[in-house]
Amino acid sequence: SQQGEEDPQALSIQEGENATMNCSYKTSINNLQWYRQNSGRGLVHLILIRSNEREKHSGRLRVTLDTSKKSSSLLITASRAADTASYFCATEAQAGTALIFGKGTTLSVSS
Amino acid sequence: DTAVSQTPKYLVTQMGNDKSIKCEQNLGHDTMYWYKQDSKKFLKIMFSYNNKELIINETVPNRFSPKSPDKAHLNLHINSLELGDSAVYFCASSQGALQTQYFGPGTRLTVL
Structure with a gap:
């Protein structure tokens, strides 16, 4: 089944810096979603971007989608220690009945 | 108000035992899921139900x-x-299969 793959697996930055995470997938999609997981917690939805959209913003988050390259990126600007978490992209299974999550990027933001 | 709740939060048990994990959502969603997250944080879907009917049953x-x-x-x-x-099991729900999913806090299962 199709799976999003995040890159890098781990990212360490200082507070105030920007963090960029990438996600690649294999087949055509209707939408792509990004989720955050704080340690010991469930996943929290961040942004859903549809296949006909190229960019979407939510606060300090910016998501881009390039369907020709089958890739998406999540940019967190002016990062804070509270942004420390794992970030997952989710794409559709081939049957179009469920989301498949990638393995995530672990972001550490130090103050 | 808790949107998706799971009980118990922690479950420690011996090999061979039988156990249950419960999940409830108060969002009015029509689709619910079970995921297993292993020690490497890989999140894998196990089951999906839509309006009480089994939709997905992955290799479980x-x-x-x-x-x-x-x-x-x-x-x-x-x-x-x-x-x-042994893993963390997450319940989730959504209104429609490919829409935003809302996750419960997880149940950490440890089998000794």
């Missing part, structure tokens, strides 16, 4: 049996627990 041992008594509940029963079942 038949020791795992989901039960949906109504649209708001999806429970997971596990028979003959094995060491490899």
Whole structure:
């Protein structure tokens, strides 16, 4: 089944810096979603971007989608220690009945 | 108000035992899921229910049996627990299969 793959697996930055995470997938999609997981917690939805959209913003988050390259990126600007978490992209299974999550990027933001 | 709740939060048990995890959502969603997250944080879907009907049943041992008594509940029963079942199990719900999913806090299962 199709799976999003995040890159890098781990990212360490200082507070105030920007963090960029990438996600690649294999087949055509209707939408792509990004989720955050704080340690010991469930996943929290961040942004859903549809296949006909190229960019979407939510606060300090910016998501881009390039369907020709089958890739998406999540940019967190002016990062804070509270942004420390794992970030997952989710794409559709081939049957179009469920989301498949990638393995995530672990972001550490130090103050 | 808790949108998706799971009980228990922690579950420690011996190999061979049978255990259940309960999930409830108060969002009025029509689709509910069970995921397993391993020690490397890989999140894998196990089951998906839409309006109490099983939609997805990934390659999961038949020791795992989901039960949906109504649209708001999806429970997971596990028979003959094995060491490899140790993981965090997440319940989630959404309105439609490919829409935003809302996750519960997870149940950390440890099999000794």
